[in-house]
Amino acid sequence: MSVLIVCPGKDPENWEKALKNQHPGMNVYVYPEDHDKEEVEFALTWNHPRGLFKNYPNLKVIASMGAGVDHILSDDALPEGIQITKVVDxxxxxxxxxxxxxxxxxxxxxxxxxxxxxxxxxxxxxxxxxxxxxxxxxxxxxxxxxxxxxxxxxxxxxxxxxxxxxxxxxxxxxxxxxxxxxxxxxxxxxxxxxxxxxxxxxxxxxxxxxxxxxxxxxxxxxxxxxxxxxxxxxxxxxxxxxxxxxxxxxxxxxxxxxxxxxxxxxxxxTPHIASLTKPESVAGQIAENYDRMKDEEPLKNKVEQEKGY
Incomplete structure (x- = not known):
């Protein structure tokens, strides 16, 4: 069971570090490094390449790095039954x-x-x-x-x-x-x-x-x-x-x-800086949802996909 970080144009290093600090046993991959797609059950992302997640047969949760989720929902090729979460911080x-x-x-x-x-x-x-x-x-x-x-x-x-x-x-x-x-x-x-x-x-x-x-x-x-x-x-x-x-x-x-x-x-x-997500501030809620997914418990900050938020 692994987590995949996908954030083209962003530096993923701080996200990886923050997640591992919160959850030392977590196995984290950073896209596009080589990894086993079948291992990935949880993805953390911002502006992923369209259609990427359909290649992950065991993916259960896609977590947004921020409060917005339109960058996820705009992908017409999302896996069926996927759960999506947002950051509330x-x-x-x-x-x-x-x-x-x-x-x-x-x-x-x-x-x-x-x-x-x-x-x-x-x-x-x-x-x-x-x-x-x-x-x-x-x-x-x-x-x-x-x-x-x-x-x-x-x-x-x-x-x-x-x-x-x-x-x-x-x-x-x-x-x-x-x-x-x-x-x-x-x-x-x-x-x-x-x-x-x-x-x-x-x-x-x-x-x-x-x-x-x-x-x-x-x-x-x-x-x-x-x-x-x-x-x-x-x-x-x-x-x-x-x-x-x-x-x-x-x-x-x-x-x-x-x-x-x-x-x-x-x-x-201004260059989209009104409110910037700090990895160390939100890693706790992402790690908690990772554990909730593993334990088949309800996720926090889950998006109602039919509403779009």
Missing amino acids: DTLTEDMGDFVLSQVMNHIRGLHHYVKAQKEKKWEKFQYKRPQDTKVGIMGLGVLGNEVADKLHKNFFQVYGWSRTEKSCDHVTSFHGKDQLEEFLNNSEILVCLLPLTEETENILNADLFDMLPEGAYVINVARGEHLVEHDLMEMIDNGHLSGASLDVFREEPLPEEHPFWDHEKINI
Whole structure:
């Protein structure tokens, strides 16, 4: 019985070390080194090659290295009956809250204006808004969405939330379903996307949705690049309906050098760093699920594949 680590473009060494520290008896292979495919029953992965896992006849569990699982579920050739898990980690959750708060504060205080003004050696002052006077809408009220909402509330923002199904979140004016989406958007001066990526949410950040936001609204996407229709965002910024955007996720990563986002003065780019998984922080829950699999016990943080999260 073995574990396979598959993470093209990432350094697997820290993951292997963290797993073995948690579970000294664990036999770990790192793709694409030579190994016996029949031994592998548990895989830990991020962005595996499509179709890879159909070659493992005894594979039972695929564990995501992060909170997202769309990189797994998008593979049409997954083995039947496979169980999929995601990471739920306090550090990841807290880091996401801190990042979104920093982006929201950056926007209402106009700090990006001063970066540009410094480069141009201009002494200019810009009007700012206070948190008490700012409405922030969060799309997605899962673990991360709740953390962001709580952090914004504690910093005196007016917080609104929207989810596919009805959810209750402390200190949040909540909306749910398609029928309540427009009312939610009408109250979102700053819109934060924290939705899971599913067939229903792909391309949800489009011109029709942006049109329901108040004029001058600002968009923050920390979910997945596939949520955003890129051309629609630039068009709505350029025509003045949106004041700008902060993007941490993209359809293609790294973002190509020729992409127009790089040169757009009203789009702030960060390289998918809002919340980074630390192997030593999450190895314990992965090792526990490995033991649960061996003992045929229910897994923690199991994904409902029909929902996509």
